Amino acid sequence: MPIRIRYLGLVYRASGLYEEIIYLDTPIPISALLEIVFERHPEVMKLIYVEGGLNPLYRILLNGRDIEHLEGLNTKVYDGDVVTFSSPFGG
Amino acid sequence: MRFKLLRVDLTNLSTKVDELNGGIIRRYVGGRGLGAYLALKEIPKGADPFGPDNKVYILTGPLVGTASVESGRYHVVAKSPLTGILGDANSGGQFGPWLRFSGYDGIVLEGKSEEPVWISIVNGEVKFHDAKKLWGKGVFHTEKIIRDEMGIHDESIGSILSVGPAAENLSRISAVMNDKYRAAGRTGLASVIASKGVKAIWAYGNRKPTEELYDRKGFFDEAKKVIEKIRNHDISKALYQFGTAVLVNIINEHGAFPTKNWQQGTFDDAYEISGEKLADTYLKARKGCWGCVILCSRVSEVEEGPFMTPLSEGPEYETIWANGGSTMISDLAALVKANYLMNDMGFDTISFGATVGTLMELYERALKGELPEDKARELIELAKDVNPTWGNAHALLQLIWMTAYRNRIGDYVAEGAKRLAEYFGYPDAAVHVRGMELPAYDPRGINSMSLSYATSNRGGCHLRAYSVSFDVLGVPKKFDPLGVDEEKVELVKMQQDYFAFIDSVIVCKFNTFSTGPEDYIGLMKTGLGWEDYTVQELLETGERIYNLERLFAVREGYGYQDRLPKRLVEVSLPDGPAKGKTSKEALEKYLPIYYDIRGWSDGKPLPDTLDRLGLEEFKYIIS
Numbered sequence A: 001m002p003i004r005i006r007y008l009g010l011v012y013r014a015s016g017l018y019e020e021i022i023y024l025d026t027p028i029p030i031s032a033l034l035e036i037v038f039e040r041h042p043e044v045m046k047l048i049y050v051e052g053g054l055n056p057l058y059r060i061l062l063n064g065r066d067i068e069h070l071e072g073l074n075t076k077v078y079d080g081d082v083v084t085f086s087s088p089f090g091g
Numbered sequence B: 001m002r003f004k005l006l007r008v009d010l011t012n013l014s015t016k017v018d019e020l021n022g023g024i025i026r027r028y029v030g031g032r033g034l035g036a037y038l039a040l041k042e043i044p045k046g047a048d049p050f051g052p053d054n055k056v057y058i059l060t061g062p063l064v065g066t067a068s069v070e071s072g073r074y075h076v077v078a079k080s081p082l083t084g085i086l087g088d089a090n091s092g093g094q095f096g097p098w099l100r101f102s103g104y105d106g107i108v109l110e111g112k113s114e115e116p117v118w119i120s121i122v123n124g125e126v127k128f129h130d131a132k133k134l135w136g137k138g139v140f141h142t143e144k145i146i147r148d149e150m151g152i153h154d155e156s157i158g159s160i161l162s163v164g165p166a167a168e169n170l171s172r173i174s175a176v177m178n179d180k181y182r183a184a185g186r187t188g189l190a191s192v193i194a195s196k197g198v199k200a201i202w203a204y205g206n207r208k209p210t211e212e213l214y215d216r217k218g219f220f221d222e223a224k225k226v227i228e229k230i231r232n233h234d235i236s237k238a239l240y241q242f243g244t245a246v247l248v249n250i251i252n253e254h255g256a257f258p259t260k261n262w263q264q265g266t267f268d269d270a271y272e273i274s275g276e277k278l279a280d281t282y283l284k285a286r287k288g289c290w291g292c293v294i295l296c297s298r299v300s301e302v303e304e305g306p307f308m309t310p311l312s313e314g315p316e317y318e319t320i321w322a323n324g325g326s327t328m329i330s331d332l333a334a335l336v337k338a339n340y341l342m343n344d345m346g347f348d349t350i351s352f353g354a355t356v357g358t359l360m361e362l363y364e365r366a367l368k369g370e371l372p373e374d375k376a377r378e379l380i381e382l383a384k385d386v387n388p389t390w391g392n393a394h395a396l397l398q399l400i401w402m403t404a405y406r407n408r409i410g411d412y413v414a415e416g417a418k419r420l421a422e423y424f425g426y427p428d429a430a431v432h433v434r435g436m437e438l439p440a441y442d443p444r445g446i447n448s449m450s451l452s453y454a455t456s457n458r459g460g461c462h463l464r465a466y467s468v469s470f471d472v473l474g475v476p477k478k479f480d481p482l483g484v485d486e487e488k489v490e491l492v493k494m495q496q497d498y499f500a501f502i503d504s505v506i507v508c509k510f511n512t513f514s515t516g517p518e519d520y521i522g523l524m525k526t527g528l529g530w531e532d533y534t535v536q537e538l539l540e541t542g543e544r545i546y547n548l549e550r551l552f553a554v555r556e557g558y559g560y561q562d563r564l565p566k567r568l569v570e571v572s573l574p575d576g577p578a579k580g581k582t583s584k585e586a587l588e589k590y591l592p593i594y595y596d597i598r599g600w601s602d603g604k605p606l607p608d609t610l611d612r613l614g615l616e617e618f619k620y621i622i623s
């Protein structure tokens, strides 16, 4: 099952990609997806992982909803979902 | 501190200098606050924005040009021809510091000159120059001619504020321009300057505001701490890398990127016009305003093709959204070009793009027979050579010229979205608050923005309170952008008050992502000698300013009602994560709480509130 991953702003810089598709066999929680992403892109991990957890200025969205307002890292991703790594910003 | 105010009487081409005392500065600070105070006292009720009674306040603040924290800014205040109430706008670049270096902390333009003039201010000496040969010229050429005349071609020395052809032709969506690409964009105040016969102001001099500080050493120590905080913050780094355009994809992902004139919340081609794409294509350099350590400005160039554009500054997020998302134009090169031309003609790029989006909707409805028959016929006739259809980049570019010179349909676009939509018989196509076009965040997808927009004193604006920071980014605390939470109301009010201070002191708002009110206390104590200054006084000052602005609208008898356009409260988003949402529920919940916290009733300050803020002299307005 394909999951679309998007990397925005500083995460885009770190991954060198705007978007990629990761194929999963079964639905998995975001925490497991993070491991796959970090293995593919160690620079992303260096960027968004700080001592004690994820840097709160880097938000993770599932289909446009911040996972903090879903089930956090336990939120499961399913077939066709879009997971976005969002960057700090100002405007 | 004494504030040296140059009063320019355009009717008689004469000047005088007022020195404002420290008491006034402590209460209103400078910039936006001082402008609101003076405007409320000096601009008569009911004044015609284009008449001689209106005044334009071009003001710096006590931190401007002091090598402190991103203090290269100035503020413009006048009665707005777009909203009919108090207008104000802020700009970076270098003009603010150079105005102070020239010997004055602010300028007031009064009366009306019969012939066009430009004004030079050099070390306190003011001269009026014939501007007939500049009238009709774009901003870039105007600056070149003035620099030729002054014999200073190094653009880091001296600075020019000017208005473009859009303002000369009294477009209500024109921007005050400085240093070619920087704009005090909102509320159409450039046309007020032009209506007074002023084309440009040259500022140059050797005054050193830093030497006037109360405790220079202490001030530098304080400034260093704040600068380090700003420089090392992740948001500052992101702004440096991608500029504000990094927001295109982020806001689009949240379903709050107003698309097709607010008929959708997502744009399929967002990536094509994003900051990431810009960085990989036309971006040539990064740049900052005077004294900036963030450097959020872009320098772009399109080297070939139909949208070839010379090296120039921009585009920023709001410009890209208004001229791209709102119009569904997905060619980034076209947007770089449009930005360049809008700067040269002197447009507010937000209002311009938003008005073109409105025109595209009206045109589509005219073709479908959804406008009154006579209006549809007239619109099609006026616009047929432009063909303003969704995604048509050539139409956008053509409209910039046509609007600046008020040619055919451009004559109506020059009036802004509200008047355009009303004229063609479909007012709901204009998405505005108090007559000013809304910026690039759909409050149906970021619901705190419903309150921020509805209560924004200058009309639809994201810079009175940038509640996106807590609903999306989580600064200072993360909220669900779709969740209705009373705590957001207090934060919106706090931002409004804090930002009013920031616009008065004046520093860049991008500081506020990494600093808080407490960071400015040391600067005020050491810079101005206000040794007993506190966070509470700072926020109360902001609140005083916010109430003053509101009083201007109350006195005019309109513009104090806090409402959102029908499209946002009655029509739900059809797509994205906010699908099915309107702004109705959030606004209905937030507004009564907001009034309670503010001490207002139905949008009007209560007598006790004015007493508490020391605004007794304006109580006559609410009695």
Ligand code: SF4
Pocket: B070, B092, B093, B287, B288, B289, B290, B292, B293, B294, B295, B296, B297, B508, B509, B510
């Ligand atoms: S952050 Fe951007 S807008 Fe603010 S002062 Fe720096 S360059 Fe200017």
